[in-house]
Amino acid sequence: MKALRCDCVDTVAVVAQPVSVGDVVEVGDSTLSVKESIALGHKIALQDIAAGELVYKYGVPIGRASQNIEKGYWVHTHNLQDITEQLCNQYAEEFRRKAGALR
Amino acid sequence: MGYERADGSIGIRNYVLVLSMVNCSNTVAQQVAQNTGANVIPIDCGCVEVADHHSRTCLALTAAALNPNVYAVLLVGLGCEQTDHNKIMADIAATGKPVSYIGIQDCGGPKQALAKGIEIVKTYQEEAAAQERKEYPLSKLVLAVQCGGSDWTTALSGNITIGEMTDLIVEEGGSVIISEVAGFPGSEHILAERAVTPEVGLEIIQMCDELRAEYVRDHGQSIEEVNPTPGNKAGGITTLVEKSMGNIKKIGTRSPIQGLITAGQHVPHPGVWILDLRAPGIDGNATSGFAMAGANLNVFSTGRGSPLGNAVMPVFKITGNPKSYEELSCMLDFNAGIVLRGATVEEAGKALLDEVIMAANGKLTRSEENGNFEFIIPRESRG
DSSP states (O other): OBEEOSSTTOSEEEESSOBOTTOEEEETTEEEEOOSOBOTTOEEESSOBOTTOEEEETTEEEEEESSOBOTTSEESTTTEEOOHHHHHHHHHHHHHHHHHHHO | OBEEOTTSOEESSOEEEEEESSGGGHHHHHHHHHHHTOEEEOOSOOSSOOHHHHHHHHHHHHHHHTSTTEEEEEEEEOSSOSSOHHHHHHHHHTTTOOEEEEEHHHHTSHHHHHHHHHHHHHHHHHHHHHSOOBOOOGGGOEEEEEEOSOOTHIIIIIHHHHHHHHHHHHHTTOEEEEOOGGGOTTSHHHHHHTBSSHHHHHHHHHHHHHHHHHIIIIISSOHHHHSSOHHHHHTTOOSHHHHHHHHGGGGOSSSOEEEEEOTTOOOSSSEEEEEOOOOOSSHHHHHHHHHHTTOSEEEEEOSSOOOOOOSSSOEEEEESOHHHHHHHGGGOOEEGGGGTTTOOHHHHHHHHHHHHHHHHTTOOOHHHHTTOOOOOOOOOTTO
């Protein structure tokens, strides 16, 4: 069984088949014990993530943990908050500052 | 290989297109197409339209006709419609493309109009058949990239394979257009960093700011309340930024973004371009937007499988899901699921490019084989 990590800084991976408690999945060169059932294509925590921390996939933050998430657990809407609006404002401000300096 | 048009553009097909000018003329237009095998665009409007709606109708019909894949155009109207067939005909004729108009009232009725329409289309088809396919460099090819009917493989294998193909074709001097801009928020900084100038980067940032504000202003909802969709969430996508990061994989990583175009504009020069088309909803909106931008072929990633085609532009389907490819190969052209089974993205991207070039050279796509020639007028809050 496999889970796919997109970038080396990612704190979640995508399971490439449905998994259940007790399964062991390969993630790159290491392995991970599954702590709850996770549907195909959903995300598994690769490390303990504290409430309030950013969660990384594709090498970028994709949201903020809304509760503590332990390694091996499912990561989805119940424990991951959508902060796209906040990230967009931050990215826009940073790029405008940088582009202003370049011009 | 393709067909050169009078304006210098290159078509990869030699379609004869029948355009209905108004809802009242749809049946005759469709009957002309059925009797000749021509492609047809019926419309749900064409009369008593408010100004911005009317101008978008005319723009969409004209732009579809001006796609380089179209050899000639027959406009079929009633006679008293609001759609300005004289202006549409003049705009098409100005590019040197053959075009005619028939009105049902002028012809003496629908049967007479049908007979006349068939005669005109058959003449165009004979002319088109006499035109020879010639060889042209990849720098003449304009591809669109899109995804829909997505699943967990779309980002992980489908879109990254398209991304590799994008980089390869742009390095050969070709053009690639991406849109589905409602799927950009959260990754706009990556796109802006890839812009060819800081000014283009600022335009991308500005577009995403406007888009987010439009959702709140026009719909009273933030964009992330609508996107990702319930289906996306069931499939494992949790947040909009996560979806958008998967979306932008289609334009690869190596090629600079040249700029933004809006509905009906063609790319000014080769490279990667963003079509700023904000029409929300179904996949056909972006597909028709690409056709209006003069794209020759749409490379469309679909994990679950979609049959969507377009009246003036073949839609080449790739799936990242090996299981979908096994079950639905009748509507899928390429299996990018090989990436999940050990192939490298470089290998898959190169193999995809080879297949896309074969489609450009005339090999029918599944969308064409299955008779999928849809078209919808993409409507935005500004038209």
